[in-house]
Amino acid sequence: NAGVMQNPRHLVRRRGQEARLRCSPMKGHSHVYWYRQLPEEGLKFMVYLQKENIIDESGMPKERFSAEFPKEGPSILRIQQVVRGDSAAYFCASSPRGLQHTGELFFGEGSRLTVL
Amino acid sequence: QKEVEQDPGPLSVPEGAIVSLNCTYSNSAFQYFMWYRQYSRKGPELLMYTYSSGNKEDGRFTAQVDKSSKYISLFIRDSQPSDSATYLCAMIPSRDYKLSFGAGTTVTVRA
Numbered sequence: 001n002a003g004v005m006q007n008p009r010h011l012v013r014r015r016g017q018e019a020r021l022r023c024s025p026m027k028g029h030s031h032v033y034w035y036r037q038l039p040e041e042g043l044k045f046m047v048y049l050q051k052e053n054i055i056d057e058s059g060m061p062k063e064r065f066s067a068e069f070p071k072e073g074p075s076i077l078r079i080q081q082v083v084r085g086d087s088a089a090y091f092c093a094s095s096p097r098g099l100q101h102t103g104e105l106f107f108g109e110g111s112r113l114t115v116l
Numbered sequence: 117q118k119e120v121e122q123d124p125g126p127l128s129v130p131e132g133a134i135v136s137l138n139c140t141y142s143n144s145a146f147q148y149f150m151w152y153r154q155y156s157r158k159g160p161e162l163l164m165y166t167y168s169s170g171n172k173e174d175g176r177f178t179a180q181v182d183k184s185s186k187y188i189s190l191f192i193r194d195s196q197p198s199d200s201a202t203y204l205c206a207m208i209p210s211r212d213y214k215l216s217f218g219a220g221t222t223v224t225v226r227a
Contacts, residue, residue, distance in 0.1 A: 004159070033213070040124065042204060042217030043160070056213070091159055105215065107152075107159035 004108035025094030122218025135192040139205035
């Protein structure tokens with residue numbers, strides 16, 4: 001009964017480098033959501049994906065950020081040319097069906113990105 | 117004005133006390149309300165989930181929703197040091213998937 005698995009748990013990058021964050025949803029879950037948590041702020045929705053489809057990426061910056069959830073393998077959140085403002089905790093969550101049907105969202109332990 | 121307002125605290129109480137947490141919101145479309153607990157350096161864990169006005173009880177936890185006042189509360193009875201964490205309220209409109217979170221209230225229960 002593994003939960004939502006995220007890696008790496010901690011990532012340090014210099015400005016201009018790329019960051020790749022991975023998320024394996026709970027077994028049987030095909031809906032994945034990414035949220036970002038900045039210090040002193042609540043979690044902010046970034047993107048909602050199902051297998052091979054981006055359903056809603058309205059919370060994700062238009063530039064430098066991308067997400068995918070391939071048919072095989074984990075979901076990946078990719079940040080290109082990172083800047084200091086990207087430093088945050090990035091949480092992945094999954095649900096067995098769309099959240100609008102179940103209301104239950106299971107979070108991973110997060111990936112904490114630090115940009116030097 | 118933020119869509120969801122939550123006093124960040126911090127809140128410090130002695131063991132055994134009742135902890136009272138609350139959030140206010142501005143979007144009348146919110147229909148489902150959740151409370152998450154987040155331990156330091158961990159992910160949020162769902163504590164309570166409600167969809168109607170009124171009270172819902174689960175062990176030492178009671179969630180209250182007052183949609184007319186756009187106000188939700190979480191009460192923790194007989195608080196324990198293990199309850200020390202940040203508590204996040206979250207809410208969502210019907211048939212939506214984007215949760216809106218409060219900033220979280222940090223609670224410390226002193227032994």
